[in-house]
Amino acid sequence: MPEPTGVIHDIGYQRYTGPRLGRRHVFGALYVHGLRTAFGLGRSAKAKIFPWLVVGIVLVVAAGVTAVRSQTGQAVMTYARFVDTMSWLVIFFVAVVAPELVSRDLRSGVLPLYFSRPLPRGDYALAKLGALVTALWLLLGAPQLVMFLGAAFTTKDGLHGVWTELGDVLPSLLYAALWALVFASVGLLIASLTSKRAFAAGGIVAAFLMTAPIVGVLSIMPSRTVNELAMLASPSFLLHAVGLWAFGDKLEPGAAADQMIGDFGPVYVGAAVLLVAGCVALLLLRYRKVAAR
Amino acid sequence: MTLIATESLTKTYGGRVSALADLTVAVEPGIIGLVGANGAGKSTLIKILLGLLAPTSGRVSVLGLDPTTDPAAVRARVGYMPEHDALPPDLSAAELVTHLGRISGLPRTVARERASEALRHVGLHEERHRAVGGYSTGMKQRVKLAQALVHDPDLLLLDEPTNGLDPAGRDAMLALIHRIGTEFGISVLVCSHLLGEVERICDTLVAIDGGRLLRADRVAAMTTATDVLAVEVSEGTDDLAARLAALDLPVSRDGRLLLVPLADDATYDLILGAVAELDLPLHRLDQRRHRVAELFATREPSHA
Numbered sequence: 153m154p155e156p157t158g159v160i161h162d163i164g165y166q167r168y169t170g171p172r173l174g175r176r177h178v179f180g181a182l183y184v185h186g187l188r189t190a191f192g193l194g195r196s197a198k199a200k201i202f203p204w205l206v207v208g209i210v211l212v213v214a215a216g217v218t219a220v221r222s223q224t225g226q227a228v229m230t231y232a233r234f235v236d237t238m239s240w241l242v243i244f245f246v247a248v249v250a251p252e253l254v255s256r257d258l259r260s261g262v263l264p265l266y267f268s269r270p271l272p273r274g275d276y277a278l279a280k281l282g283a284l285v286t287a288l289w290l291l292l293g294a295p296q297l298v299m300f301l302g303a304a305f306t307t308k309d310g311l312h313g314v315w316t317e318l319g320d321v322l323p324s325l326l327y328a329a330l331w332a333l334v335f336a337s338v339g340l341l342i343a344s345l346t347s348k349r350a351f352a353a354g355g356i357v358a359a360f361l362m363t364a365p366i367v368g369v370l371s372i373m374p375s376r377t378v379n380e381l382a383m384l385a386s387p388s389f390l391l392h393a394v395g396l397w398a399f400g401d402k403l404e405p406g407a408a409a410d411q412m413i414g415d416f417g418p419v420y421v422g423a424a425v426l427l428v429a430g431c432v433a434l435l436l437l438r439y440r441k442v443a444a445r
Numbered sequence: 446m447t448l449i450a451t452e453s454l455t456k457t458y459g460g461r462v463s464a465l466a467d468l469t470v471a472v473e474p475g476i477i478g479l480v481g482a483n484g485a486g487k488s489t490l491i492k493i494l495l496g497l498l499a500p501t502s503g504r505v506s507v508l509g510l511d512p513t514t515d516p517a518a519v520r521a522r523v524g525y526m527p528e529h530d531a532l533p534p535d536l537s538a539a540e541l542v543t544h545l546g547r548i549s550g551l552p553r554t555v556a557r558e559r560a561s562e563a564l565r566h567v568g569l570h571e572e573r574h575r576a577v578g579g580y581s582t583g584m585k586q587r588v589k590l591a592q593a594l595v596h597d598p599d600l601l602l603l604d605e606p607t608n609g610l611d612p613a614g615r616d617a618m619l620a621l622i623h624r625i626g627t628e629f630g631i632s633v634l635v636c637s638h639l640l641g642e643v644e645r646i647c648d649t650l651v652a653i654d655g656g657r658l659l660r661a662d663r664v665a666a667m668t669t670a671t672d673v674l675a676v677e678v679s680e681g682t683d684d685l686a687a688r689l690a691a692l693d694l695p696v697s698r699d700g701r702l703l704l705v706p707l708a709d710d711a712t713y714d715l716i717l718g719a720v721a722e723l724d725l726p727l728h729r730l731d732q733r734r735h736r737v738a739e740l741f742a743t744r745e746p747s748h749a
Binding site for chain 1: 495497516517518520521523524525527529530531532533534535536540544545547548549550551552553555559562566576592596597602625628629630
């Protein structure tokens with residue numbers, strides 16, 4: 153008698169003999185998962201609201217700037233200045249997304265499930281960091297791409313104009329990458345210290361905003377050297393100083409960069425590199441401890 | 446092949462607190478019960494086996510590999526189910542297990558297939574697409590088991606898998622573990638502080654206390670020679686006891702039951718003969734396995 157169709161056979165447990173991918177693929181899987189988490193993809197609708205609100209704001213601002221420029225021919229904002237102007241939004245984005253990436257894993261206790269797999273402890277932290285850096289860079293870079301496309305299509309200088317624009321936007325994208333690196337490493341380090349998302353978010357906002365008054369105080373001290381080094385006291389001012397050194401009046405029209413940072417431009421660059429390196433080292437150290445628990 | 450072997454394994458925390466002390470044990474593939482009171486060193490041993498903790502001294506090998514020098518190779522072939530809550534509440538079981546399968550090195554589509562297979566094997570079907578936060582404790586334990594199974598390991602390390610489950614849930618979980626160990630061909634190390642629970646499904650038992658090995662042996666070896674026959678008659682229990690004692694059987698009483706060590710098949714005949722001669726209503730006569738607990742009991746001598 154022929155068997156009736158549509159019968160589900162329990163074929164029992166199947167052993168797996170196929171390929172097992174190496175460290176690079178595992179790192180990639182965790183990185184992509186983190187990047188998706190940053191924008192709420194594959195998560196509940198509630199988790200999508202905030203990231204996409206921020207994305208919406210930066211894109212609308214970029215579109216507005218582009219529109220004004222194409223109508224009046226006047227650039228409201230240079231690319232680099234756009235990055236600086238959006239910094240407060242980036243702070244809030246980091247404050248929400250960094251805890252989402254690491255504090256949530258600490259809270260739910262899922263880390264033993266990760267570290268009992270062939271995933272080196274450092275790779276977990278670096279994949280999360282990479283995801284956050286990429287998310288921030290996309291957040292700051294995508295609007296610049298909009299601005300660039302707008303400018304390139306409306307330029308009156310033909311191909312030469314497009315080249316000029318490209319010369320402006322590429323360094324600014326690098327500048328955005330530096331912002332992304334600094335904000336992500338500081339933010340992720342703070343978030344990795346607590347399993348409570350609210351604490352982590354508060355800590356991150358405090359680290360970026362509460363340090364601003366220190367810069368204010370130092371910049372009115374009666375010593376010129378202290379004034380010129382004042383911006384070392386806060387991460388966002390530190391980045392601003394690097395921008396002043398690199399872009400000069402393209403970043404802050406009218407303000408003489410020399411007056412604000414003197415000859416200390418390279419010092420600020422060094423400080424930014426040290427800050428990132430220090431945060432990454434502490435982050436790796438942190439996950440050495442967590443893994444053994 | 447030896448599944449797990451340790452040699453003078455010692456782990457001390459901060460140079461003072463000793464979690465494992467000079468533990469030497471070797472077990473063969475199968476279902477192994479690791480029993481001991483809370484704080485006996487079970488979790489520490491598991492973490493050393495996974496290469497998450499470095500032993501203070503001594504040697505260890507898992508599946509012939511050394512977790513202290515090659516943890517990635519060990520972890521690729523081992524599945525671990527932790528004792529505590531380990532599931533992010535807002536992911537669905539299917540997403541979580543798929544993701545963890547990829548972290549174990551499975552390609553994307555394979556991870557998805559094996560995740561639904563693993564969840565099906567632990568008895569989660571349609572509910573696997575719901576967020577884990579709404580699951581019962583029993584379902585969460587099953588998800589934890591499924592994620593340990595997703596990459597088809599050669600060894601499962603289960604830390605207190607029946608924690609927080611009701612009696613029916615415990616039985617179901619133990620049956621599932623037994624099935625994995627026998628039908629799936631995967632060796633299992635089950636940690637528990639409840640000996641009575643694991644002895645039912647294990648073929649090897651390792652008992653530790655205060656980080657030291659109490660005893661490690663195959664369950665069969667522990668229980669041969671100690672099987673007893675339990676006899677229950679509706680009335681005349683004392684008469685029967687006297688009669689059996691007269692037949693040189695070392696009979697003992699346990700409530701309404703008479704316990705007689707089973708020497709060979711002749712013991713059955715002797716008992717049945719005695720019951721028939723006294724014309725007593727026989728209620729039951731069955732072979733009873735000695736509970737392994739009695740083998741470990743140090744203070745209370747066994748009743749039989």
